[in-house]
Amino acid sequence: AILIPEKELTRNLPAGSEVEVTLEIDASRNVRAEVYVPLLDETFEATYDTTNYRQRAKDPEALTAQVEKEKSRLESLREQADENEQLALHDPLTGLANRRLLSERLERASLLSQRTGSRVGLLLLDVDRFKEVNDTLGHPAGDALLEVVARRLISAVRPIDVVARLGGDVFAVLLTDVERPTDAIEVAGRVRAALAEPVRLEGVLMDVDVSIGI
Numbered sequence: 001a002i003l004i005p006e007k008e009l010t011r012n013l014p015a016g017s018e019v020e021v022t023l024e025i026d027a028s029r030n031v032r033a034e035v036y037v038p039l040l041d042e043t044f045e046a047t048y049d050t051t052n053y054r055q056r057a058k059d060p061e062a063l064t065a066q067v068e069k070e071k072s073r074l075e076s077l078r079e080q081a082d083e084n085e086q087l088a089l090h091d092p093l094t095g096l097a098n099r100r101l102l103s104e105r106l107e108r109a110s111l112l113s114q115r116t117g118s119r120v121g122l123l124l125l126d127v128d129r130f131k132e133v134n135d136t137l138g139h140p141a142g143d144a145l146l147e148v149v150a151r152r153l154i155s156a157v158r159p160i161d162v163v164a165r166l167g168g169d170v171f172a173v174l175l176t177d178v179e180r181p182t183d184a185i186e187v188a189g190r191v192r193a194a195l196a197e198p199v200r201l202e203g204v205l206m207d208v209d210v211s212i213g214i
Contacts (some may be wrong), residue, residue, distance in 0.1 A: 014073070018032065020202035023066075024069060025100050030123070033044050035192035036049050045146070052154065053212065062114070063103060071192065080135070088100070088161040089101040089104075091142055091164075091165040093146060093147065093165070094146060094147055094150035095150070096150050096153075096163050096164050096165045096171075097163065097164040097165075098164060098165065099164065099167065101162075101164065102162060102164035102166070102172055102174060105162045106120070106122070106174055107172055109174065109176045112176075118176075118177050118179040119174065119177075119179070119180075119181070120174070120176060120178060120214065121174075121175035121178045121183065121187070121190065122172060122173070122174055122175070122214070123172065123173040123174050123175070123188055123212055123213070123214055124171075124213040124214075125153075125171045125172070125173070125191070125210045125211065125212050125213075126168075126169050126170045126171070126207040126210065126211050127146075127149060127171075127208065127209075127210055128210060128211060129209070130145070130168070130169035132143055133201065135139070137201055137204065138202070138203045139200050141201040141207075144201055145201060145206075145208070146165070146169065148199050148208070149169075149171065149173070149195060149210075150163065150165065152191075152195050152197075152210040153171060153191060153194070153195075154175060155194055156187070156190045156191045156193075157173055157175070157187060157190075157191070157195065160176055160177065161173060161174060161187075162173050162174040162176075173187070174193065176188060184214050188212045188214060191210075191212065192210065192212065193199070195209075195210055196207045
């Protein structure tokens with residue numbers, strides 16, 4: 001028997017939804033599952049057809065093993081949902097937030113800013129002469145350069161800030177809870193300093209220059 005069909009479990013669940021799984025075995029050896037989805041405030045329930053277990057009803061270990069197997073299946077579904085969210089909201093090359101996730105975080109930060117009076121900053125960056133790297137050293141070298149840029153951007157900002165790749169050689173940094181307008185300028189300076197160290201690509205030492213808009 002299937003505890004909860006995948007189509008029933010995932011029918012209305014956004015990718016990456018948190019779920020809380022509860023499994024119970026009552027005195028009659030009925031096995032009930034409850035899956036609660038906090039984001040939707042919905043609960044999915046199902047009960048085993050105990051016909052398949054009557055012959056093993058006197059063997060609690062076998063029944064428990066089957067329950068654990070079904071629980072593992074539900075956990076696998078949740079892991080798959082997390083993977084789907086990673087693909088949907090993050091850049092596959094660098095692992096940074098993509099344009100969609102940046103838009104969501106920017107909207108959320110803007111609403112919070114309206115309520116609290118805090119400021120939000122946004123830096124837009126593109127890597128200078130990136131096309132030359134691709135043309136002279138090849139696309140693998142270009143991808144390696146983008147990964148280096150991504151790591152250095154993360155190191156230059158706070159954990160609460162959002163670093164995103166918008167496509168190609170274009171990146172963005174969302175600064176939340178900015179106290180002064182000059183803070184964004186200071187962050188831009190840290191970003192430029194973090195990217196100033198040359199990068200070795202295909203045995204060639206190259207300077208990294210970026211254009212930054214605030």
